Amino acid sequence: MSISSAYIHIPFCQQICHYCDFTKFFYNEQLADEYLEALEKEIHAYIPGEKAQLNTIFVGGGTPTALTSQQLKKLLEMINSHFEIDKCREYTFEANPGDLDVEKVKLLKAYGVNRISLGVQVFDDKMLEELGRVHRVKDVYTNVDRLLNEGLTNISIDLMYALPGQTVEDFDKTIDEALQFDLPHYSSYSLQIEPKTVFYNRYKKGKLIKPPEDDEAEMYELLQRKLKKAGVHQYEISNFAKAGYESQHNLTYWNNEYYYGIGAGSHGYLPGVRTINIRPLPAYVKKATADGKPILHEEPIGEKEQMEEEMFLGLRKTEGVSMIRFQEKFNRSIKDVFGMAVPHLEQRGLIREADQRLLLTEKGKILGNEVFQEFLIDS
Numbered sequence: 001m002s003i004s005s006a007y008i009h010i011p012f013c014q015q016i017c018h019y020c021d022f023t024k025f026f027y028n029e030q031l032a033d034e035y036l037e038a039l040e041k042e043i044h045a046y047i048p049g050e051k052a053q054l055n056t057i058f059v060g061g062g063t064p065t066a067l068t069s070q071q072l073k074k075l076l077e078m079i080n081s082h083f084e085i086d087k088c089r090e091y092t093f094e095a096n097p098g099d100l101d102v103e104k105v106k107l108l109k110a111y112g113v114n115r116i117s118l119g120v121q122v123f124d125d126k127m128l129e130e131l132g133r134v135h136r137v138k139d140v141y142t143n144v145d146r147l148l149n150e151g152l153t154n155i156s157i158d159l160m161y162a163l164p165g166q167t168v169e170d171f172d173k174t175i176d177e178a179l180q181f182d183l184p185h186y187s188s189y190s191l192q193i194e195p196k197t198v199f200y201n202r203y204k205k206g207k208l209i210k211p212p213e214d215d216e217a218e219m220y221e222l223l224q225r226k227l228k229k230a231g232v233h234q235y236e237i238s239n240f241a242k243a244g245y246e247s248q249h250n251l252t253y254w255n256n257e258y259y260y261g262i263g264a265g266s267h268g269y270l271p272g273v274r275t276i277n278i279r280p281l282p283a284y285v286k287k288a289t290a291d292g293k294p295i296l297h298e299e300p301i302g303e304k305e306q307m308e309e310e311m312f313l314g315l316r317k318t319e320g321v322s323m324i325r326f327q328e329k330f331n332r333s334i335k336d337v338f339g340m341a342v343p344h345l346e347q348r349g350l351i352r353e354a355d356q357r358l359l360l361t362e363k364g365k366i367l368g369n370e371v372f373q374e375f376l377i378d379s
Contacts (some may be wrong), residue, residue: 003270005056005252008039008079009263010064011281014099014134025281027066035264035281036071038288040078042262045292053084056249058092060117065099072104076111085112090248092117098135100143105150115154115247116147117187123177124170127163137177144181154245156185161223162216163191164208171219175226184245188223189238190216217366224362237316237365254313256306264294274299303330304377307337311375315351316368320359334358341374 012027012035025031046052057079067075085091092115093108108116118140122128125136140157147155159178161171178186191210202208210216227233227240235246236254252259261268261275264284268275276297278284287294301309307330314321326334335342342358345351350364350371364371 003052003054003258003260005054005058005249005257005259006052006083007249007259007261007263007266007268008043008057008059009061009261009266010059010067010075011035011062011264012066013061013063014066014096025062029068029071031281031285032067032071034285034289036074036078038285038294039075039263041292042288042294043078043082046260046262047082051082051084053087055088056090056092056252057083057085057088058094058249060094063096063099063119064093065095065104069101069103069107073107073111076107076113080111088112090115092247092249094119095143096133096135097143098139100146102146105146105152109150109152113152115156116152117156117158118143120157120178121160122163122166123174127166127170130164131160144183154185155181155183156187156247157181157183159186159188159223161188161190161219162211164210166211166219168215168218168222172222172226175223179226179230179232185239185241185247186227186232187239190220220366233318235318237360237368251317254317256310256313269301272301274301306330307332308375308377311338312372315358315360315364315371315375318359320354320357323353323356323358337377338375345371345374 011025012032013025014027059075059079064075065072079085091113093113094117096119119133120140121131121133123137123140128136144155147153157178159174161174211219223240224234232240232242234240236250239247239250241247258269258271260270261277264277264281265279266277268277275295276299278287278294278296284294307326310326310329311321311334321334323334326332330337342351342353345364346353349361350367351358352361353359360368360371
């Protein structure tokens with residue numbers, strides 16, 4: 001199995017969101033210039049010769065579009081010089097509504113980007129402010145129009161639910177407004193309170209209260225029903241798409257395939273090993289500039305770990321895990337490897353078997369983490 005994808009991380013933001021625990025730093029022009037130089041050294045270390053042909057490239061953050069137009073052009077040229085863009089099936093840039101002026105949109109289009117992931121989160125200005133977001137609802141409309149005018153029609157938007165103070169009715173309105181755009185892809189995630197975030201500090205002090213778990217479950221079920229009715233099918237626990245617009249890059253992860261992880265704090269999966277890059281920006285820049293190998297940690301991945309991950313990741317997909325593919329890949333059956341886990345989860349109504357596949361039930365999608373831990377193999 002060859003390396004089919006690349007994730008490239010741009011860690012800069014104009015403002016740090018209150019819930020975000022990704023590798024991110026306040027934008028600084030000089031630091032961003034230094035980072036791009038270091039990033040190119042890392043890419044060159046992986047691909048020193050001919051351009052690599054990949055299935056997908058995903059540029060995430062942070063906020064890649066927080067870069068100036070000149071820096072964005074440099075990044076796009078850098079990627080173009082190392083990868084066969086015209087043969088890349090899906091080339092995605094993350095963006096925040098409000099960051100995309102006409103010049104940046106034209107640059108993305110000119111350099112072959114064919115998919116945009118917009119971090120909308122919620123259609124409510126007050127909640128956006130409480131989340132620490134810079135944009136407002138009107139910016140979503142402006143940016144979507146700019147993208148469509150330049151022919152960038154493969155647009156995904158991210159939504160969040162179970163936010164502090166958010167009711168089921170609030171989220172219902174956000175879903176309805178999101179669907180008015182009639183976009184090909186939607187992602188939606190419940191708020192997770194992560195350490196080292198503003199929200200975590202408030203939560204520890206008792207100043208932040210999430211909606212009740214029953215309301216959170218109702219929001220998720222509402223999301224499923226409304227998108228299904230709109231003809232946007234669920235293909236993964238948190239992702240919905242019109243036919244043919246499923247995120248090919250994210251499917252790389254869920255299909256347990258190899259990918260480069262490039263940039264500060266990035267995770268990669270190469271044959272036999274998972275990699276984690278240095279996270280602090282000065283340390284990343286220094287190491288990447290020195291030898292192009294800013295790896296903090298390498299974790300060997302043996303067959304045991306591969307089989308576990310085949311289940312954790314594959315069960316996230318609506319189509320589930322192919323029992324035939326598992327047998328071909330590992331020369332062992334799922335039921336042989338995982339013993340009583342399968343009948344136990346079937347009895348609890350969390351997974352089901354259909355057409356030689358194991359799938360999460362609707363109950364299993366809500367209790368996914370309970371399912372996944374059943375597929376840990378005792379050492």
